[in-house]
Amino acid sequence: MTFFLASLSKQLRRVLGQPWSLAIWIGVPMLVGALLSAVMGGEDGETPKVHLLLADEDGSFLSGALIETLSSEDFGQLLIIERVAGDEGMAKLDADEASALLVVPEGFQSAFLASEAQALTLVTNPLQSILPAMAEELARTLAEFGSYAQLAFGPELRRIGEVSDAIRDETMTSDEIAQAIGALAEGGTGKLMRAVPKLSGAPVEIDVRTTEGALEASFILLFFPGLLMMSVIFAAQGLAEDLWAERDMGTLRRLKTTAASSAAGFAARIAGMALATAAVVLPLTTIGFTLLELPYAKLPMTIVWLALAGLLLAALASVIQVLAPSRKAGALFSMLVFFPLMLVGGSFFPFESMPDFLTVFGRLTPNGMMLEPLKRFLIGTGDLAGFVPALSIALIATAVLTAFTIWRVETRFAAR
Amino acid sequence: MIDVRNLRKQFGSFTAVDDISFTMRPGEIFGLLGPNGAGKSTTINCVSGLIAPSGGIVEIGGHDIVREPKEAKSKLGIVPQELAIYEDLSAIHNLRFWGAAYGLKGETLASRVTEVLEVIGLVDRAGDKPKDFSGGMKRRLNFGCGIVHEPDVLLLDEPTVGVDPQSRERLHDMVRAETARGASVLYTTHHMEEAEMLCDRIAIMDQGRKIAEGTLEELRAQVGEQDVITLSGAFDAEPVETAFANLQGVSILSLEPGRLTVETADGPGRLANLLDAILGTGAEVRETLVRRPNLESLFLKLTGTELRA
Ligand SMILES: Nc1ncnc2c1ncn2[C@@H]1O[C@H](COP(=O)(O)OP(=O)(O)OP(=O)(O)O)[C@@H](O)[C@H]1O
Ligand SMILES: [Mg+2]
Numbered sequence: 071m072t073f074f075l076a077s078l079s080k081q082l083r084r085v086l087g088q089p090w091s092l093a094i095w096i097g098v099p100m101l102v103g104a105l106l107s108a109v110m111g112g113e114d115g116e117t118p119k120v121h122l123l124l125a126d127e128d129g130s131f132l133s134g135a136l137i138e139t140l141s142s143e144d145f146g147q148l149l150i151i152e153r154v155a156g157d158e159g160m161a162k163l164d165a166d167e168a169s170a171l172l173v174v175p176e177g178f179q180s181a182f183l184a185s186e187a188q189a190l191t192l193v194t195n196p197l198q199s200i201l202p203a204m205a206e207e208l209a210r211t212l213a214e215f216g217s218y219a220q221l222a223f224g225p226e227l228r229r230i231g232e233v234s235d236a237i238r239d240e241t242m243t244s245d246e247i248a249q250a251i252g253a254l255a256e257g258g259t260g261k262l263m264r265a266v267p268k269l270s271g272a273p274v275e276i277d278v279r280t281t282e283g284a285l286e287a288s289f290i291l292l293f294f295p296g297l298l299m300m301s302v303i304f305a306a307q308g309l310a311e312d313l314w315a316e317r318d319m320g321t322l323r324r325l326k327t328t329a330a331s332s333a334a335g336f337a338a339r340i341a342g343m344a345l346a347t348a349a350v351v352l353p354l355t356t357i358g359f360t361l362l363e364l365p366y367a368k369l370p371m372t373i374v375w376l377a378l379a380g381l382l383l384a385a386l387a388s389v390i391q392v393l394a395p396s397r398k399a400g401a402l403f404s405m406l407v408f409f410p411l412m413l414v415g416g417s418f419f420p421f422e423s424m425p426d427f428l429t430v431f432g433r434l435t436p437n438g439m440m441l442e443p444l445k446r447f448l449i450g451t452g453d454l455a456g457f458v459p460a461l462s463i464a465l466i467a468t469a470v471l472t473a474f475t476i477w478r479v480e481t482r483f484a485a486r
Numbered sequence: 487m488i489d490v491r492n493l494r495k496q497f498g499s500f501t502a503v504d505d506i507s508f509t510m511r512p513g514e515i516f517g518l519l520g521p522n523g524a525g526k527s528t529t530i531n532c533v534s535g536l537i538a539p540s541g542g543i544v545e546i547g548g549h550d551i552v553r554e555p556k557e558a559k560s561k562l563g564i565v566p567q568e569l570a571i572y573e574d575l576s577a578i579h580n581l582r583f584w585g586a587a588y589g590l591k592g593e594t595l596a597s598r599v600t601e602v603l604e605v606i607g608l609v610d611r612a613g614d615k616p617k618d619f620s621g622g623m624k625r626r627l628n629f630g631c632g633i634v635h636e637p638d639v640l641l642l643d644e645p646t647v648g649v650d651p652q653s654r655e656r657l658h659d660m661v662r663a664e665t666a667r668g669a670s671v672l673y674t675t676h677h678m679e680e681a682e683m684l685c686d687r688i689a690i691m692d693q694g695r696k697i698a699e700g701t702l703e704e705l706r707a708q709v710g711e712q713d714v715i716t717l718s719g720a721f722d723a724e725p726v727e728t729a730f731a732n733l734q735g736v737s738i739l740s741l742e743p744g745r746l747t748v749e750t751a752d753g754p755g756r757l758a759n760l761l762d763a764i765l766g767t768g769a770e771v772r773e774t775l776v777r778r779p780n781l782e783s784l785f786l787k788l789t790g791t792e793l794r795a
Contacts, residue, residue, distance in 0.1 A: 319570065320571075321572055323570060
C-alpha cells in the first residue's frame with residue numbers, strides 16, 4: 071500500500087512537472103473548440119433541441135388525433151413539437167428554424183383505414199446533422215406504432231372513422247353514437263388484450279427527404295464530446311510515452327532490482343493515469359458545460375467516463391510504446407495510430423456528418439466506442455444504461471492490453 | 487553475504503561472463519576490476535536479478551536470486567553504472583520513492599531520507615530537481631537512492647565515473663561508512679588506483695573471466711617484486727627481441743613495433759642497461775616508464791595488455 075501510494079504520488083508529481091504537455095493536452099482541444107464555435111457563429115449557449123414541425127395535410131380525424139397525441143406528449147426539454155401548415159413548415163425549415171418537418175399527407179386516414187400501405191413524409195434539415203436524425207428515429211417509432219394499431223385494430227379504427235365522420239356530418243343520432251362508442255370500447259379492450267403479443271409488420275413507411283438550410287449555432291454541442299475525447303487521446307499518448315521516459319532514465323531497470331511489487335507499481339500507474347486524465351479534462355468539460363448550459367449533474371459521470379476512456383486509450387498507447395524499437399519510433403507509431411483514430415472516431419467531425427461507411431468504422435474505434443454513449447448522455451438521448459456495453463468492452467480491453475504491457479516491460483522493455 | 491558460483495551469462499553466442507565465482511563477507515568491500523567490456527556490469531546485473539544468468543548460482547544472504555527473488559532483493563541496494571533517478575522529481579522525492587520501493591514507510595522513511603540527504607551532501611538542494619544538478623551531484627543522488635534502506639549488500643557499478651577527485655573521495659567515504667555499519671559492498675571499477683585504495687579484496691576480470699583474486703597484498707605477491715618497464719619510440723619488434731633474449735633477469739611482457747614492456751627486479755637500477763641494449767639495435771627511444779608492482783602490472787602480466795587500453 072505504501073509503495074502504491076508512493077508510486078501514485080511520484081506519477082502525479084511528474085505529470086504536474088510537465089506544464090507544457092499539460093498545456094497541449096488541455097489547450098489544443100480548447101483551441102479547436104474556440105475556433106469551431108467562432109466559425110459556427112458564436113456560442114449562444116443553447117442546448118439544441120429537436121424542433122419537429124408537424125403538418126397535417128389530411129385534415130382527417132386520424133391525422134388530427136396523431137398530431138394531437140404527438141404535440142401533447144411530453145418528450146422532455148429536448149423535443150419541441152410545433153404544428154404548422156405544410157408551406158409554412160417548409161419555409162421554417164429553409165430558414166433553419168427547425169430540424170425536421172413531418173407531413174401527414176392527404177388521404178392518410180382513408181389509406182390507413184383501408185389497411186393500405188401509406189407514407190408519412192419527413193423532411194429533414196441536412197445541416198443540423200444529429201437533430202434531424204433523432205427526429206427521423208422518432209417518426210419511425212411513431213410509424214411503427216401506427217402500423218401495429220392498424221393491423222390490430224383495423225375494424226375498430228374504421229368504425230371510429232365512420233363515427234367521427236357521422237358526427238361531423240350529423241348523420242347519426244346521439245343515441246346511435248353512444249351505442250357505437252360503447253361497442254367500440256368493449257370490443258376494443260378485449261381485442262387489445264389478445265392483440266398485443268401479435269403486433270408485427272409495418273406498412274406505414276417514413277419517406278425521408280431533406281432540404282437546404284443554414285447552420286444552427288448550438289451545432290457546437292455535437293463537437294463538444296469529441297473535443298473532450300481529443301484531450302483524452304493527447305493525454306493518453308503522453309502518459310504512455312512516459313514508459314520510455316522511465317526507461318531512458320533507468321528508473322524502470324532500477325525498480326526491477328527492488329523487492330517492490332510490480333503489480334502495485336502498475337496499479338499506481340493506472341490510477342495515476344485515470345486521475346491525470348480526469349484533471350486534464352476537468353477544465354474543458356466545465357467550460358463546455360457552462361457555455362452549452364448542460365446540466366452540471368451530468369458532469370461527474372462525464373469526467374469518470376472520460377477517465378475510463380483515458381485508461382483504455384492509454385493502455386493501447388502503452389502497448390504501442392513497449393513494442394516500439396525506440397522512443398522516436400514509439401512516438402511516431404503512436405501518432406500514426408491515434409491520428410486516424412481521432413479523425414474517424416468522431417473527434418474532428420461528428421459521426422452525424424460523416425459518410426455512413428466511415429461512421430460504422432468510426433464507432434468501432436476505441437475512442438469512437440467510448441464517445442458514442444457519452445454523446446447520447448450529454449445530448450439527452452441516452453441514459454446511464456447506454457454506457458454499459460462500452461464499459462464492459464473497455465474494462466476487458468484495458469485489462470488485456472495492460473497485462474500485455476506489464477509482461478513486455480518485465481521481460482524485455484525494462485531490461486534492455 | 488554474497489555467494490556467486492560458476493556464474494555464466496551468454497548473449498546469443500557471445501559469452502559476456504564465463505564461469506565466475508566469488509564469495510563476499512559482511513563488512514567487506516569486494517572489488518571487481520577490469521577493462522571496458524570485461525563483464526563487470528553483466529556480473530552485477532546477474533547478482534541484482536536484473537538479468538537472468540545463463541548458468542550458475544547467485545545467493546544473497548542465503549537466498550537464491552532466481553528462485554527467491556523477493557527475499558534476495560530485499561537485502562540488496564543497487565547503484566547502477568548508468569544514472570537511474572527521476573530527473574524530474576526533486577532529490578528528496580527521489581529518495582522517498584526509492585525508500586518506499588524498498589519497503590520503508592512512515593517515520594523510518596522520513597528520518598532515513600533526512601540522514602541520506604546529509605550523507606550525500608544535498609541538504610541544500612533537497613527540493614531541486616536533478617535535471618538542474620551537476621554530474622557529480624546526480625551521481626551522489628544516484629548513490630543515495632541505493633542506500634536509503636540500509637541494505638545488507640550494496641552493489642556499486644562504477645559509481646565514480648565522471649566525478650571529480652573531491653567528489654570521488656567523498657563517495658569513497660560514503661562507501662566506507664556503509665561497510666562500517668556492516669554492509670558488504672561489491673564495487674566495480676576499471677581504475678586500479680580506486681580498487682587499490684578502497685577494496686579489501688579484489689577480483690580481476692578480463693573478457694568475461696576471472697583471472698586473479700585476492701587481497702591487494704596477495705595480488706602484489708603474484709606480480710613478485712618485479713618492476714615493470716615500458717619503452718616506447720621507433721623500433722621494429724624482431725631485432726629488439728633478439729637483443730633482449732641475452733639479457734639476464736629480464737622477461738618480455740609485451741612487444742609490438744614501437745612499444746616494449748618488460749619485467750625485471752630493481753627496475754630503476756637496470757634501466758641504463760636496458761636502454762643500451764635497445765639503442766644498440768638502432769632503435770630510437772622517446773619515452774621510458776618504470777612502475778612499481780601494482781594491479782596494473784599484474785593485469786599486464788596476466789593478459790599481456792594494458793588495463794587502460
Ligand atoms: N544486453 C546485451 N546484449 C548483448 N551483449 C551485451 C549485452 N550487455 C552486455 N553485452 C556485452 O557483454 C560484454 C560485457 O559488457 P559489460 O557491460 O558487462 O562490461 P563492463 O565490464 O561493465 O564494461 P564497462 O567498464 O565498459 O562498463 C560486452 O562485450 C558487451 O558488449
Ligand atoms: Mg559496466
